[in-house]
Amino acid sequence: MRNKSLNVSTFIGCENSYREAEIVLFGVPFDGTTSFRPGTRFAMQSIRPDSYGLETYSPYLDKDLEDTSIFDGGDLELPFGNTGRVINRILEYSQEVLQDGKKFLMVGGEHLVSLPTIKAAHEKYPELHLIHIDAHTDLREDYLGEKLSHASVIRRIHEFLGDGRIFQFGIRSGLKEEFEWAKEHTYLERFSLHTLKEKIRELKDVPVYVTIDLDVLDPGIFPGTGTPEPGGITYRELLEAIQQMQALNRIVAADVVELSPAYDSSGASTAMACKTIRELLLTLAK
Numbered sequence: 696m697r698n699k700s701l702n703v704s705t706f707i708g709c710e711n712s713y714r715e716a717e718i719v720l721f722g723v724p725f726d727g728t729t730s731f732r733p734g735t736r737f738a739m740q741s742i743r744p745d746s747y748g749l750e751t752y753s754p755y756l757d758k759d760l761e762d763t764s765i766f767d768g769g770d771l772e773l774p775f776g777n778t779g780r781v782i783n784r785i786l787e788y789s790q791e792v793l794q795d796g797k798k799f800l801m802v803g804g805e806h807l808v809s810l811p812t813i814k815a816a817h818e819k820y821p822e823l824h825l826i827h828i829d830a831h832t833d834l835r836e837d838y839l840g841e842k843l844s845h846a847s848v849i850r851r852i853h854e855f856l857g858d859g860r861i862f863q864f865g866i867r868s869g870l871k872e873e874f875e876w877a878k879e880h881t882y883l884e885r886f887s888l889h890t891l892k893e894k895i896r897e898l899k900d901v902p903v904y905v906t907i908d909l910d911v912l913d914p915g916i917f918p919g920t921g922t923p924e925p926g927g928i929t930y931r932e933l934l935e936a937i938q939q940m941q942a943l944n945r946i947v948a949a950d951v952v953e954l955s956p957a958y959d960s961s962g963a964s965t966a967m968a969c970k971t972i973r974e975l976l977l978t979l980a981k
Contacts, residue, residue, distance in 0.1 A: 704743065704767075704769070705743065705767035706720055706742065706743055706746045706765075706767050706969075706972065707746040707747050707749055707751055707760065707973075708751040708759075708760025708761055708763070708765065708973075708976075709760065709765040709766065709767040709976070710767070711764045711765055711766050712766060713766045713768065715764050715766075716764045716765055716766035716797060717763070717764045717765070717797060717798065717980065718763065718764070718765045718766070718797060718798045718799065718800065718976060718979050718980060719765070719766050719768050719792045719797050719798070719799045719800075720765055720766065720767045720768065720799070720800050720802070720972075720976065721767070721768040721769065721770070721771060721788065721792075721799065721800075721801055721802070722738070722739030722742075722769065722770035722771070722801075722802045722803075722804070723770070723771055723773070723785055723801055723802070723803050723804040723808040724736040724737070724738070724739065724740075724770050724771070724773065724804060725773055725781050725803070725804045725805060725807070725808050726804060726805045726921070726955075727775075727776075727778055727781065727805075727807075728778065728805060728807050728838070728841065728843065728844045728845050728846075729805050729845060729921050730838060730844070730845065730846055730922070731921050731922050732920075732921040732922070732955060732958065733921060733955070734921060734955035734956070734957045734958065735803055735804050735805045735920075735921055735952070735953055735954060735955045736804060737955070737956055737957065738802060738803065738804065738954040738955070738956060738968065739770055739802055740956075741954075741956040741962075741965045742802065742954070742956075742965060742968055742969055742972065743767075745962065745965045745966060745969050746969045746972070746973070748966065748969070749969055749970060749973055751973075753973060753974055753977050755934055755937075755938055755974060756937075756938065756941065756974060756977050756978070758977040758980065759977075760973065760976060760977065762980075763976070763977065763980040765976060765980075768788075771784060771785060771788055772784075773785075778807075778843050779843070781808075782807075782808075782810060782811045782843070783811070785801075785808055785811040785812060786811035786812075786814060786815055789801070789811060789812045789814075789815035789816070789948075790815045790818065790819075793815055793816065793818075793819045793947075793948070794819075798946075798947055798948055798979045799812070799948050799949075800948070800949050800950065800951070800972065800975055800976055800979060801948075801949075801950040801951075802950065802951050802952070802954075802968075802972060803950065803951070803952030803953060803954075804952055804953075805845040805921070805952060805953060806829070806833060806845040806848050806906075806908050806952045806953055807843060807844060807845045807848050808950075808952065809848055809852070809906045809950050809952060810843075810848050810851050810852060812904075812948065812950055813825065813852050813856075813904050813906070813948075814852075814855060816902075816904045816947055816948045817855055817856060819947070820902035820947055822901055822902055823856065823860065823901075823902050823903070823904055823947070824856075824860045824861075824862065824898050824901050824902065824903050824904070825852065825856060825860060825861045825862065825903070825904050825905075825906065826862050826864070826891075826894075826895075826898070826903060826904070826905045826906070826940075827849060827861060827862065827863045827864070827906050827908075828863075828864050828865050828888065828905075828906070828907045828908065828911050828933070828936065829863065829864075829865060829866060829906075829907075829908035829910065829911050830865060830866065830867055830868050830908065830910045830911050830922070830924040830927055831846070831866065831868045831869055831908070831910070831922065831924065832849065832863070832866055832868070832869030832870075832873040832874065832877060832883070833845065833846060833847065833848045833849040833850065833869075833908075834847070834849050834850045834853075834869060834873040834876055834877060834881070835847040835850060835869075835870065835873060836850060845953075849861065849863070849881070853880060853881065858879075858880050858881075861880070861881040861882065862881070862882045862894050862898070863877065863881055863882065863883040863884065864884045864887070864888045864890075864891050864911075864936075865884070865886070865887065865888055865911040865927070865928055866883055866884065866885055866886070867885060867886050867924060867926050867927070868924045882894065886926065887928065887932075888928060888932060888933075888935075888936050891936055891939055892939050895939055895940060895942050895943055896942070898943060899942060899943060899944055900944050900945065901945060902945045902947045903943050903945060903946050903947065904946075904947060904948050904949065905940065905946060905948075905949040905950075905975070905978075906949070906950050906952070907933075907949070907950070907951050907952070907971065907975070908952050908953045909951065909952070909953050909954050909964075909967070909968060909971070910922050910923060910924055910927070910953050911927055911928055911933065912927050912928060912929070912930060912933060912967065913925065913926065913927030913928065913929065914927065916929065916930060916963070916967075917930070917959075917963075917964050917967055918958055918959045918964060919954055919955055919956050919957075919958045919959030919963075919964025919965065919968075920953050920954065920955050920958065920964070921953060921955045921958075922953070923958075930967055933971065934970075934974065937971070937974045937975060937978060940978050941978060941981065946978060946979055946981070948979075949975050949978070949979060951968060951971055951972055951975065954968045
């Protein structure tokens with residue numbers, strides 16, 4: 696174990712300056728449209744110190760964070776009570792990072808925060824495709840009349856990505872009409888990630904954004920989320936999915952969302968989030 700203090704303000708291995716960094720890590724502490732159990736705004740407060748329980752080296756990818764240049768930009772300061780302004784703030788920051796020729800990994804927060812980061816990536820990369828790993832379809836037209844919701848985030852993203860650009864995996868929850876809508880507009884694999892490798896071959900040379908909602912994991916192993924959904928995948932399956940993503944040549948950005956650490960006092964959910972972030976950072980560093 697590396698001899699470092701737990702009293703730190705950055706994710707392990709992400710101590711480079713913004714100027715020299717190729718990748719920017721940042722947190723978005725927002726859970727203003729959470730429909731069940733709130734608390735994802737506190738994710739990065741748990742993730743950063745707990746990351747020092749990891750090594751910087753990943754034996755899964757045979758890569759080390761110390762061989763990369765990553766800047767941890769901290770958490771964005773966001774206004775309370777105004778979802779539109781929150782989205783604009785996230786969009787502006789994401790645009791700045793991409794305009795500076797860098798990639799980013801955003802950590803939520805609830806899943807709505809992926810809307811502006813994916814929009815920013817699409818503005819720079821018009822041929823962008825999305826890999827979406829989640830328990831939920833997130834394809835509602837609205838949630839209780841609200842179009843800006845974590846339950847409708849992928850539907851909002853489809854409005855600018857369009858058909859044939861969204862690939863959904865692990866989905867096991869949603870309204871019947873969401874699944875019916877997906878048949879016409881997205882690629883959706885129910886319950887598992889079995890076809891991910893095949894789709895990665897199709898997306899090998901196009902710009903790709905990866906969004907991982909951690910509630911794709913079974914709540915028996917990952918209870919620390921606001922919308923637990925039984926019947927999920929194992930953590931090993933998630934790691935294997937990230938390993939498969941090494942075949943993608945143009946991952947331009949990614950995010951990890953929906954850790955709500957207060958619902959898992961054991962810390963296991965936060966530990967899994969930390970490891971997922973490490974593996975994705977190293978995937979972006981390819």
